[in-house]
Amino acid sequence: MAFEHDSRTADKFVVRLPDGMRDQVAATAAADERSMNGLIVIAIREYLDRGQRANALLDALTQAAEAKGVNHDAA
Numbered sequence: 001m002a003f004e005h006d007s008r009t010a011d012k013f014v015v016r017l018p019d020g021m022r023d024q025v026a027a028t029a030a031a032d033e034r035s036m037n038g039l040i041v042i043a044i045r046e047y048l049d050r051g052q053r054a055n056a057l058l059d060a061l062t063q064a065a066e067a068k069g070v071n072h073d074a075a
Helices: 021-031 036-067
Strands: none
């Protein structure tokens, strides 16, 4: 999936990385033939999508349990 945008108008966010992480990101991006920015954007998207999928699964499990009459009290 390509992310087309004008870099002059795109949202910008400064991130401070722990020592050594920039080199890891650069090496991983180079190995994947993409920019560091592209790699970071994909990593953030995947993290956010994973959270949404987890929440959807929990909702579905809760609904299924309620349909079977199982009570679950969240701690």
